[in-house]
Amino acid sequence: MSAVGRKRVPRTEARWVRWVLISLAVGLTIFFIVLPLAAVFIQAFDKGWAVWQAAVTEENARKAIFLSLMVTGIAVPLNVVFGLAAAWAITRFQFKGRNLLLTLIDIPFGVSPVVSGLIFVLVFGAQGWLGPWLADRDIQIIFAVPGIVLATVFVTFPFVARELIPLMQSQGSEEEEAAIVLGATAWQMFRRVTLPNIKWGLLYGVVLCTARSLGEFGAVSVVSGHIRGLTNTIPLHVEILYNEYNYTAAFAVASLLSVVAVVTLLLKKVLEWKTREART
Amino acid sequence: MSIEVRNIRKTFGSFEVLRDVSLRVEDGELFALLGPSGSGKTSLLRIIAGLEYPDSGTIHFNEEDATKAAARERQVGFVFQHYALFRHMTVFENIAFGLRVRPRETRPNEHTIREKVGKLLKLIQLTPLGDRFPSQLSGGQRQRVALARALAVEPRVLLLDEPFGALDARVRKELRRWLRNLHDELHVASVFVTHDQEEALEVADRVAIMQHGRIEQTGAPAEVYDSPANAFVYGFLGDMTLFNGEFVRPHDIEISRDTGPGPTAVFATVNFIGDAGGLVRIEVRREDTGEEIQAEITRERYRELALRVGDYVSIAARHSRVFSS
Numbered sequence: 001m002s003a004v005g006r007k008r009v010p011r012t013e014a015r016w017v018r019w020v021l022i023s024l025a026v027g028l029t030i031f032f033i034v035l036p037l038a039a040v041f042i043q044a045f046d047k048g049w050a051v052w053q054a055a056v057t058e059e060n061a062r063k064a065i066f067l068s069l070m071v072t073g074i075a076v077p078l079n080v081v082f083g084l085a086a087a088w089a090i091t092r093f094q095f096k097g098r099n100l101l102l103t104l105i106d107i108p109f110g111v112s113p114v115v116s117g118l119i120f121v122l123v124f125g126a127q128g129w130l131g132p133w134l135a136d137r138d139i140q141i142i143f144a145v146p147g148i149v150l151a152t153v154f155v156t157f158p159f160v161a162r163e164l165i166p167l168m169q170s171q172g173s174e175e176e177e178a179a180i181v182l183g184a185t186a187w188q189m190f191r192r193v194t195l196p197n198i199k200w201g202l203l204y205g206v207v208l209c210t211a212r213s214l215g216e217f218g219a220v221s222v223v224s225g226h227i228r229g230l231t232n233t234i235p236l237h238v239e240i241l242y243n244e245y246n247y248t249a250a251f252a253v254a255s256l257l258s259v260v261a262v263v264t265l266l267l268k269k270v271l272e273w274k275t276r277e278a279r280t
Numbered sequence: 281m282s283i284e285v286r287n288i289r290k291t292f293g294s295f296e297v298l299r300d301v302s303l304r305v306e307d308g309e310l311f312a313l314l315g316p317s318g319s320g321k322t323s324l325l326r327i328i329a330g331l332e333y334p335d336s337g338t339i340h341f342n343e344e345d346a347t348k349a350a351a352r353e354r355q356v357g358f359v360f361q362h363y364a365l366f367r368h369m370t371v372f373e374n375i376a377f378g379l380r381v382r383p384r385e386t387r388p389n390e391h392t393i394r395e396k397v398g399k400l401l402k403l404i405q406l407t408p409l410g411d412r413f414p415s416q417l418s419g420g421q422r423q424r425v426a427l428a429r430a431l432a433v434e435p436r437v438l439l440l441d442e443p444f445g446a447l448d449a450r451v452r453k454e455l456r457r458w459l460r461n462l463h464d465e466l467h468v469a470s471v472f473v474t475h476d477q478e479e480a481l482e483v484a485d486r487v488a489i490m491q492h493g494r495i496e497q498t499g500a501p502a503e504v505y506d507s508p509a510n511a512f513v514y515g516f517l518g519d520m521t522l523f524n525g526e527f528v529r530p531h532d533i534e535i536s537r538d539t540g541p542g543p544t545a546v547f548a549t550v551n552f553i554g555d556a557g558g559l560v561r562i563e564v565r566r567e568d569t570g571e572e573i574q575a576e577i578t579r580e581r582y583r584e585l586a587l588r589v590g591d592y593v594s595i596a597a598r599h600s601r602v603f604s605s
């Protein structure tokens with residue numbers, strides 16, 4: 001980056017203060033973030049490529065990966081639909097309870113994931129409110145895949161809506177009105193005007209939502225029951241391996257999640273840049 | 281096509297935006313809705329377009345009731361105050377939008393679309409800029425694209441919300457004349473909203489002056505200017521000053537050096553002189569009541585009188601008006 005075009009901030013701090021602060025920030029970042037991330041990969045490949053490959057292709061690992069992908073594949077599209085609907089309602093209509101809806105959307109961010117998981121156990125579990133009713137009909141939600149999907153949807157609910165609301169607010173509804181007056185149907189308006197305007201923001205929300213769905217541990221841990229090969233997602237599988245002192249395998253599987261994290265970070269940067277462009 | 285609005289009422293929450301508004305715009309007429317901000321003129325325009333619905337009252341296009349018709353069925357052209365161009369589409373695609381979203385049976389083919397958009401680009405004198413995006417255009421160019429986009433669907437009526445509001449003074453005057461010429465060419469009933477009386481009086485065939493959700497007066501520009509219905513209209517259409525309890529236009533105040541005594545003579549001292557512009561603005565203070573009165577005199581008269589601040593003069597009103605309240 002060149003010095004030209006960069007805003008010069010008036011400095012009042014002494015030179016040594018600046019250097020101490022910068023070294024502190026860089027030092028802590030390396031110590032707490034870069035080193036642990038590097039350690040994951042070093043541990044994962046400690047016993048060589050073949051052992052890593054065996055750990056991630058072993059049957060239970062494969063089933064965990066498949067389950068995680070499936071849960072994400074259900075949770076993300078659902079939250080795209082919910083997020084779009086919520087953002088649309090909040091930014092395009094004035095109605096009673098609008099602020100309440102805004103607050104409700106944020107609840108999953110505020111509640112500990114473990115509590116989120118417990119909520120579903122309380123509602124759908126064998127001793128829960130709907131437990132007997134579900135048992136009569138032979139429907140199992142807790143300690144089964146539906147519970148994992150529900151918990152994941154709950155935890156990742158705010159990502160898409162939270163990203164779209166400020167974007168749609170700043171863009172206003174005039175372009176949509178223009179489309180309608182020009183004869184567009186609601187669907188044509190959405191597809192040709194709304195969606196192109198929010199696509200980068202939407203994608204940003206999808207990336208965050210995907211990363212969180214793949215990596216969610218707390219809520220899923222409560223509802224899953226940790227049944228190997230059946231209700232274990234990637235993070236739960238890592239925990240089991242680790243608890244069995246199978247460090248290399250644990251880190252090998254964990255390295256997959258770390259790659260997801262790094263890719264997410266890169267995508268996030270690109271999309272942030274694109275959304276800022278769309279907002280102006 | 282004629283537009284008729286009958287007894288429209290509209291409230292937003294507890295705020296009455298429109299209170300029993302009725303008006304008629306004849307086919308081929310260029311009609312101005314003039315009023316200060318908050319007078320309800322934009323709401324009325326949006327109701328005509330179908331972007332809002334009235335609480336009561338009806339809208340008729342060519343005597344046909346369109347009150348319940350959806351915006352997309354009304355075939356109106358609407359030019360938004362901030363243009364509302366589709367930011368991710370080129371100028372060409374913006375103009376073509378209304379044609380591309382038509383149902384398959386009535387949608388023109390690609391060749392016809394190209395031809396039609398080309399004609400419109402020529403009409404707005406932007407032929408070389410078809411591939412640009414809205415963000416690469418100046419305010420005046422965006423305004424013209426917004427107009428072309430509205431015209432592409434061959435609207436039965438054209439509605440414009442503060443069409444020149446966001447432009448600088450020179451571009452404004454140019455576009456104003458251009459719009460008038462364009463209207464004479466197309467001859468489609470058009471309604472535009474403005475808060476600028478000069479704009480309304482210069483461009484429109486007829487004007488409706490609005491205040492607090494009501495129409496105060498409707499008529500041709502000369503008609504409303506020369507015989508205003510009330511003090512609000514009088515004051516809104518031009519500057520005014522109060523003289524002997526009556527309303528006077530500043531250019532109807534006469535200033536003279538003749539300060540001899542007379543039965544109706546009013547004496548005053550010059551407070552302020554603003555001599556930049558076609559007319560010279562003079563502010564005087566009456567000797568007897570201390571009231572401040574605004575006057576405008578020609579530059580010639582100003583030189584003749586050789587006025588200075590502090591001079592002692594006599595004043596009189598050529599025309600004045602009394603409005604019953």
